[in-house]
Amino acid sequence: MKILYFAWMRGKTGIGEEDVSPPETVTDVAGLVAWLKTRGPGFEDAFSDMKVVRAAVNQEFVELDATIGPNDEVAFFPPVTGG
Amino acid sequence: MKILYFAWMRGKTGIGEEDVSPPETVTDVAGLVAWLKTRGPGFEDAFSDMKVVRAAVNQEFVELDATIGPNDEVAFFPPVTGG
Amino acid sequence: MIRVQKEDFDLATELSALSAGNHNIGGITSFVGQVRDMADGEHVGAMTLEHYPGMTEKMLEQIDAEANKRWPLEASLIIHRYGRMEPGEQIVLVACASPHREAAFEACHFLIDWLKTKAPFWKLEEKDSGAAWVDARESDADATAKWDKGDA
Amino acid sequence: MIRVQKEDFDLATELSALSAGNHNIGGITSFVGQVRDMADGEHVGAMTLEHYPGMTEKMLEQIDAEANKRWPLEASLIIHRYGRMEPGEQIVLVACASPHREAAFEACHFLIDWLKTKAPFWKLEEKDSGAAWVDARESDADATAKWDKGDA
Numbered sequence: 001m002k003i004l005y006f007a008w009m010r011g012k013t014g015i016g017e018e019d020v021s022p023p024e025t026v027t028d029v030a031g032l033v034a035w036l037k038t039r040g041p042g043f044e045d046a047f048s049d050m051k052v053v054r055a056a057v058n059q060e061f062v063e064l065d066a067t068i069g070p071n072d073e074v075a076f077f078p079p080v081t082g083g
Numbered sequence: 084m085k086i087l088y089f090a091w092m093r094g095k096t097g098i099g100e101e102d103v104s105p106p107e108t109v110t111d112v113a114g115l116v117a118w119l120k121t122r123g124p125g126f127e128d129a130f131s132d133m134k135v136v137r138a139a140v141n142q143e144f145v146e147l148d149a150t151i152g153p154n155d156e157v158a159f160f161p162p163v164t165g166g
Numbered sequence: 167m168i169r170v171q172k173e174d175f176d177l178a179t180e181l182s183a184l185s186a187g188n189h190n191i192g193g194i195t196s197f198v199g200q201v202r203d204m205a206d207g208e209h210v211g212a213m214t215l216e217h218y219p220g221m222t223e224k225m226l227e228q229i230d231a232e233a234n235k236r237w238p239l240e241a242s243l244i245i246h247r248y249g250r251m252e253p254g255e256q257i258v259l260v261a262c263a264s265p266h267r268e269a270a271f272e273a274c275h276f277l278i279d280w281l282k283t284k285a286p287f288w289k290l291e292e293k294d295s296g297a298a299w300v301d302a303r304e305s306d307a308d309a310t311a312k313w314d315k316g317d318a
Numbered sequence: 319m320i321r322v323q324k325e326d327f328d329l330a331t332e333l334s335a336l337s338a339g340n341h342n343i344g345g346i347t348s349f350v351g352q353v354r355d356m357a358d359g360e361h362v363g364a365m366t367l368e369h370y371p372g373m374t375e376k377m378l379e380q381i382d383a384e385a386n387k388r389w390p391l392e393a394s395l396i397i398h399r400y401g402r403m404e405p406g407e408q409i410v411l412v413a414c415a416s417p418h419r420e421a422a423f424e425a426c427h428f429l430i431d432w433l434k435t436k437a438p439f440w441k442l443e444e445k446d447s448g449a450a451w452v453d454a455r456e457s458d459a460d461a462t463a464k465w466d467k468g469d470a
Contacts, residue, residue: 006368080438178330191352200345267349
């Protein structure tokens with residue numbers, strides 16, 4: 001599973017992109033977030049306030065209950081500020 | 084008094100601009116229109132439907148009851164269609 | 167700023183001049199109206215815009231001042247052409263620059279809506295059936311009226 | 319049409335290409351967003367726009383398609399830049415061409431409002447107090463919501 005982090009999420013996790021293999025019990029975005037948070041204080045910090053975290057699966061915005069699988073591309077980022 | 088006609092008002096009256104000296108009884112735009120209509124069939128025709136005639140005195144839109152004097156510039160034209 | 171002219175205009179040149187060196191501008195909204203080749207289902211070969219020199223400038227100044235009174239603009243511009251124009255040619259440009267996009271959009275929309283019913287221009291279209299003066303549209307009066315605030 | 323690029327763009331060139339030869343276009347509304355030198359009362363020396371390559375294009379295509387579904391447009395364009403930009407530089411261009419001005423205005427306004435909350439871009443501002451990611455604004459979410467029709 002490919003994970004991407006943007007803006008200050010990248011700053012806090014310290015990485016922009018990684019390949020991960022979460023346990024089989026992780027079947028949705030919320031589960032993935034819970035698992036990612038166990039990987040260190042940077043991740044714990046990045047996901048500490050989910051109100052300011054947005055997620056996309058395969059480049060489409062999703063809610064936290066969206067299901068995910070091993071071949072998905074999951075991205076985390078703050079609310080967008082372009083334009 | 085200077086009178087200007089634009090668009091099809093100019094076509095119907097046959098003139099774009101003229102200097103006139105209406106009788107002293109003409110004190111507002113409505114009175115001027117009534118007097119102008121006596122000057123020939125072209126004028127009669129131009130002012131036959133006042134719903135599609137607009138007036139300006141000294142380059143400001145006015146209603147028919149606007150007062151006018153000998154030194155005013157009065158213009159008649161259809162509703163505008165620019166832009 | 168307003169301008170009434172026979173000549174065509176270059177949008178990029180005009181907008182560059184409008185915002186030159188002003189770094190408080192966050193957005194510029196512009197509208198360009200151009201000649202269509204169809205009107206009421208009939209082909210239009212060209213059209214001629216007549217106007218009332220003197221009153222045109224006066225009205226455009228008033229409209230421009232009103233927009234600047236209603237919205238926080240850093241700059242605004244109205245250019246309106248007169249004379250004969252063919253399909254595809256530019257007729258009018260209105261543009262508003264503001265720190266914020268909402269003001270830029272609303273003021274620009276306001277300018278063209280007001281101009282449509284308050285600036286003394288008249289269009290004569292050259293159709294296959296002959297030359298005809300364009301009738302004012304009810305929808306333009308409605309568009310102007312929507313900006314009324316009781317004080318206009 | 320949409321484009322995501324590092325390079326600056328020339329408004330007149332883009333709009334000319336957009337309307338070239340199409341004589342059914344009666345109006346073109348455009349909006350250009352540019353970098354301001356102030357944010358929250360602090361001086362901004364420059365800013366860097368980060369984006370999500372792939373998703374950006376996908377979202378802009380969706381937004382552009384939605385505008386064309388809602389309004390009768392002859393042409394539309396979104397250009398969004400990424401990378402580092404200084405005050406006064408152009409960030410984004412949205413433009414809509416239509417036979418009628420109302421459609422051109424509304425569709426253009428819609429494009430920039432939707433883009434503000436749906437296109438994956440993030441601004442990092444270089445302020446005197448240091449570099450800081452810009453917070454999303456409530457007003458942008460409100461501006462997007464006003465275009466909701468229940469089917470969005």
